[in-house]
Amino acid sequence: MLLGKPSPAFHEAQNFAIRPGPVEAHHLPRRLYRSTELASCRRVLDSRCAAVPNSVRCEAATMADRRDSSANALSSETPRRRLIIMRHADSQDSSHVRDHDRSITEAGRNSAAEVAKKLKQMGWLPDLIVCSNAMRTKQTLQSMTEAVATFGAAVTEFRGSLYTVAALDGQTRRHLQELISEAAESVKAKCVLCLGHNKGWEEAASDFAAQQVRLETANAALLEGSGASWDDAFSEQWSLVHTVMPEA
Secondary structure, eight states: OOOOOOOHHHHHHHHHHHOOSOOOGGGSOHHHHHHHHHHHHHHHHHHHHHHSOHHHHHHHHHHHHHHHHHHHHHHHHSOEEEEEEEEOOOBOOSSSSOGGGOOBOHHHHHHHHHHHHHHHHHTOOOSEEEEEOSHHHHHHHHHHHHHOTHHHHSEEEEEHHHHHHTTSTTOHHHHHHHHHHHHHHHHTOSEEEEEEOTTHHHHHHHHHHTSOOOOOTTOEEEEEEEOSSHHHHHTSOOEEEEEEOOOO
16 A cells, blocks of 8 residues: 655654654644643643632622612712703993884894804704893894704793893802703703893803803803703703804
């Protein structure tokens, strides 16, 4: 019977088998040495892992689970609340009409539309709008809705009290809180736009942010808080995220 020519691997194994003396690493064929080294490393790692008590590993896993659970619970129990306190757009002189009936100017319409677009780009679109019933605030909102239709989809309330309270010292924040807490919970609103007048609007924004906030016409202060409800959020400190204003 004829046999084929022995392969190089056969000769390598044969040489190894007949080599006398103890087997050392440098005597092993290269492929066998690498396999032996890898197996040795695995045995060391397995022995070190096995040396860690089960109680320690269980405790570490439990602590990690608790941290994840706490973070998830915190995010679910304290949703973010957003408040946009915006002053009406530029309006006409009141020398020929009652202050309540003043209309906004063409520049005011453009400014209101520009701010609406910026709010949309920033993702600050209201679910609820509380607006003074003065002519200039209603026209400001109309211009915003014409520029960004989403503003027209928000639940909207026009209140004469927002016109009146803005002229009183230190009363606007409390009044806004009362209106929002009542209306926002019923519509599950997370973002509320308050459209009104100075001086009350600057006072309220500054009070919420715990810093001085200036609101020129068509300026909007973006405030963020957190709480399980709006009442809870109003009892905590709010952060001034940004003040949106039209281009000069």
